[in-house]
Amino acid sequence: xxxxxxxxxxxxxxxEIVAEAKKVVEKAGEIYGxxxxxxxxxxxxxxxxxxxxxxxxxAIATAKAADAVLMGSIGGNTTTSPWYKLPPDKRPEAGxxxxxxxxxxxxxxxxxxxxxxxxxxxxxxxxxxxxxxDIMIMRELTGGLYFGERKTYEENGLRTAMDTLTYNExxxxxxxxxxxxxxxxxxxxxxSVDKANVLDSSRLWRxxxxxxxxxxxxxxxxxxxxxNCAMQLVKDPAQFxxxxxxxxxxxxxxxxxxxxxxxxxxxxxxxxNDTKFGLYxxxxxxxxxxxxxxIANPIATILSAAMMLRFSFDQDKAADAIEAAxxxxxxxxxxxxxxxxQGYTKVGCSKMGSLIAERIR
Ligand code: IPM
Ligand code: MG
Numbered sequence: 001x002x003x004x005x006x007x008x009x010x011x012x013x014x015x016e017i018v019a020e021a022k023k024v025v026e027k028a029g030e031i032y033g034x035x036x037x038x039x040x041x042x043x044x045x046x047x048x049x050x051x052x053x054x055x056x057x058x059a060i061a062t063a064k065a066a067d068a069v070l071m072g073s074i075g076g077n078t079t080t081s082p083w084y085k086l087p088p089d090k091r092p093e094a095g096x097x098x099x100x101x102x103x104x105x106x107x108x109x110x111x112x113x114x115x116x117x118x119x120x121x122x123x124x125x126x127x128x129x130x131x132x133x134d135i136m137i138m139r140e141l142t143g144g145l146y147f148g149e150r151k152t153y154e155e156n157g158l159r160t161a162m163d164t165l166t167y168n169e170x171x172x173x174x175x176x177x178x179x180x181x182x183x184x185x186x187x188x189x190x191x192s193v194d195k196a197n198v199l200d201s202s203r204l205w206r207x208x209x210x211x212x213x214x215x216x217x218x219x220x221x222x223x224x225x226x227x228n229c230a231m232q233l234v235k236d237p238a239q240f241x242x243x244x245x246x247x248x249x250x251x252x253x254x255x256x257x258x259x260x261x262x263x264x265x266x267x268x269x270x271x272x273n274d275t276k277f278g279l280y281x282x283x284x285x286x287x288x289x290x291x292x293x294x295i296a297n298p299i300a301t302i303l304s305a306a307m308m309l310r311f312s313f314d315q316d317k318a319a320d321a322i323e324a325a326x327x328x329x330x331x332x333x334x335x336x337x338x339x340x341x342q343g344y345t346k347v348g349c350s351k352m353g354s355l356i357a358e359r360i361r
Pocket of ligand 1: 093096251318
């Protein structure tokens, strides 16, 4: 069986980490009886350098023709890279926003969990971290402030700028349904995060989430204001199961949650639409400062590839095997620089990929 996968190596450490994920998927395919059929496309700075735009229509068509997209990372140093001298809609990030919208990837799943083997890297006090945590952030990805009307203009002689935050009930309902469905397979709790004490869009969010909750009587729903949630994530992260929230809040909270795990280099993510199609990428950025040095941690991308095999290709056994291989490599004492501590064996990006591939059973 052939799995049609479009790859976006992207910028910074992207090409290195995607190469390792491909290595691991190929090995899993040998054992579990599938052949990945990879096609690369350019996006972000890599595409700007060649085509002058961060994503071409041909690249989108290639992505659409596949069954899943595996991405590394895009973007460069925002103060020094020439990409950031371009107008906003020509910069690397515009490519990412364009592909999310073009493929209707409205549901962004960002797991933030504490790896037992890496508990020492967690920046929380031990009395808090000892409870452990395993949070799934469900971020709405194609609406809100990111895609609302915006403009910069002059009013009364003052430079003025405006961004708008709009949600309709259908956009809220479809992400809420995904959130409850996922919670059902986990600890059956949804924390819906909003700013309903101030924003109309949040008040509608709350009403629609309540309506959806009626179809999931087995799942507990609670509402939490976003500022309180930011605080609770460092005070008592064990209270959360699924965090369901809109685009901008999800962007901010998911970075916070990943930092709280202490191992952002380990965290995968999936962006899904209504079909089996998905885009899978690590939660971290392109780390331009360490690009090309073979020291990046490829694990988040490898785990994203495992999510891809599970969600888009129903290859649950291969996904389990990859996740087990990652655990095993950590047990065996191998670490990349970002998760290194005393007494372990430090390895580079490609070595880490090979060690994981070797451990797939
Ligand atoms: C993310 C990133 C993007 C976002 C940027 C690169 C546009 O921060 O995936 O979280 O804000 O969505
Ligand atoms: Mg972000």
